Amino acid sequence: MSPVKPLRADARRNRDQLVAVARAVFDELGTAAPLDEVARRAGIGNATLYRHFPTRDDLLIAVYAEEVAGLSDLGEALLGGSADPLDALFEWLEAFVGHVAAKGDLARTLEPGARRSELHEQWHAAMFEVVVRLVDKCRAAGSIQPDLDPIDLLVLVSGTATAEPVRVRRLLRLIRRGVSVG
Template sequence: MSPLKPLRADAQRNRDQLVEAAREVFAELGTAAPLDEVARRARIGNATLYRHFPTRDDLLVAVYAEEVQALCAAGLDAAGLDTVDRARAYLVGDADALVDRLFEWLAAFVRHVAEKGDLARSLEPSVRRSELHEEWHAAMVETAGRLVDRARNAGGLQADVDPVDLLVLAAGMATADPARVKRMLRILRRGVVAS
C-alpha cells in the first residue's frame, strides 16, 4: 500500500473544518446526526464532505482518531514526554508530581470514555473497526505505560502497578457521577502509590 499523498492546503483546511463541525454535531445531536448538518456547520458543500468522507464511518473514524490522538498527546505532554525528544523519557522527576500527572491523565481518560465512547461504538462492525480499535487501544496503553513507568521509576508507584489494570479500572468509572469518579480515583491512587 502506498502512503497517502499530503492534501493541498485548501483541501486540508476543508477536512479540518469538517472534522471540527462533526465533533460539535455528534456531541450535540449524537452520532446518527444528519451529515448535511455537518456540512452546513462547516460551511462546506455536501460534495466536498463526501469527497473527504465517503461514509459516516469514515467521518466517525476521523473524529474519534483525533480525540484519541489529543488524549494521548496530553498524557505524553503531562509526563514531559514527546515523540521528538525521547531522551526526556528517562529523566527522573519528583515522584509525587509524576503520580499527580498520571492521575490527572486517568481523570481525562475517564472523561474521554464517558463522553467519546459513543463515537467508537457507533462504527459499523468490520475488520477495519477491529484494527482501528486495536490501534487506538495500543496508543492509550502506550501513553498510560509511559506515565506509569515515569512515576514508578521515580519511586512514586508500587513495582507491580500495571498500566492496563489502571485503564480497565478507570474505564469502569466512566458511567459514574463525576464527583464519585474523583473519589474512586483517590481510592485507586491510595492503592497503587509506593509506601
C-alpha cells in the same frame, strides 16, 4: 500503489473544519446525526464533505482518531514535564476517563467488522503505550506500587467513566490511594 498526495491548504482547512464541526454535532445530536447537518454547520457543501469522508464511518474515525491523538499528545506533554509523576499519571487518567465517558459511543458506532477491530486495537494500543510510560515514570520515582499492571489500571479507571460525573474525581482519588506507595 501510488503515494497519497498531501492535501492543498484549502482542502486541509475544509477537512479540519468538518472534523471539528462533526465532533460538536455528534456531541450534541449523537453519532446518528445527519451528515448534511455537519456540512451545513461547517459552511461547506455536501459534495466536499463526501469527497473527504465518503462514509459516516470515515467521519467517525477521523473524529475519534483526533480524540485519541489528543490524549497521546497530553501523555507526551506530561511525560516531558516537570510535574510529580503520580500527579501527571492521574491528570492523564482523569482526561482518559472523560474521553471514555464522552466519546466511548463514538468508537462503538463504527460498523462491525475487520476495519473496526483493527482501529480499536490501534486506539487501545496507543492508550496502553501512554499509560505504561506514565506508570514506568512513577515506578522510577518510587511513588506507585511496584506490582501495578498498567492494563489493570486502565480497566479500573475505565469503569469510573460509567459513574455519575460528580463521583469521578472521588473515585480517582480512591484509586490513587490504592496504587500509591506510602
